[in-house]
Amino acid sequence: TNAGDGVEYKESIVFLPDVVIIGSWGRHDWGLNKAPKQVFTLQGFRDGYEDLIQRYQALSSHPKVFVSLPIPILNGQGDMPDEGVKTMDVLPTVNALANEHQLPIIDLYQPFFHHPELFKQAPDPRNEGEGEHVTDAGLTVIAKAVYAAMQKDLQGSGGSGGSAGAS
Numbered sequence: 001t002n003a004g005d006g007v008e009y010k011e012s013i014v015f016l017p018d019v020v021i022i023g024s025w026g027r028h029d030w031g032l033n034k035a036p037k038q039v040f041t042l043q044g045f046r047d048g049y050e051d052l053i054q055r056y057q058a059l060s061s062h063p064k065v066f067v068s069l070p071i072p073i074l075n076g077q078g079d080m081p082d083e084g085v086k087t088m089d090v091l092p093t094v095n096a097l098a099n100e101h102q103l104p105i106i107d108l109y110q111p112f113f114h115h116p117e118l119f120k121q122a123p124d125p126r127n128e129g130e131g132e133h134v135t136d137a138g139l140t141v142i143a144k145a146v147y148a149a150m151q152k153d154l155q156g157s158g159g160s161g162g163s164a165g166a167s
Contacts, residue, residue, distance in 0.1 A: 016061040023068025067098045068106040075116035075131040106149040
């Protein structure tokens, strides 16, 4: 898969956002359901992530792009493999790309690491209790982390807000 295959990607491009937040990464982001025979590689992840950054940076709206560190999969255990991939394995890649492109980082890894109470557990009414989807409390953690990163960036750049899109 590539960046253009992502859920709601085309809509986010047409929207011409002022702010883009890339993240968080999960098994669906490498197309496991869409392309079951596809094999995840760190190089493929890096290439796709960089492609996504460049696509948003090329928009005529020149959005401010933020990257987010991935939420540690499987109940916050960053070293637990999910379909053979560990969340902590992609951390250096996301950090390196943020550094190369001078993008602010939203840390969603540390707030969820070793916090299984922030993840939905079976049984749950929407059948999302597999330890990857977050609870309402987890959604609040994400919202606060995004807000804090945007406030920090705003204070550092002296810019003003606008419309926002997410991938």
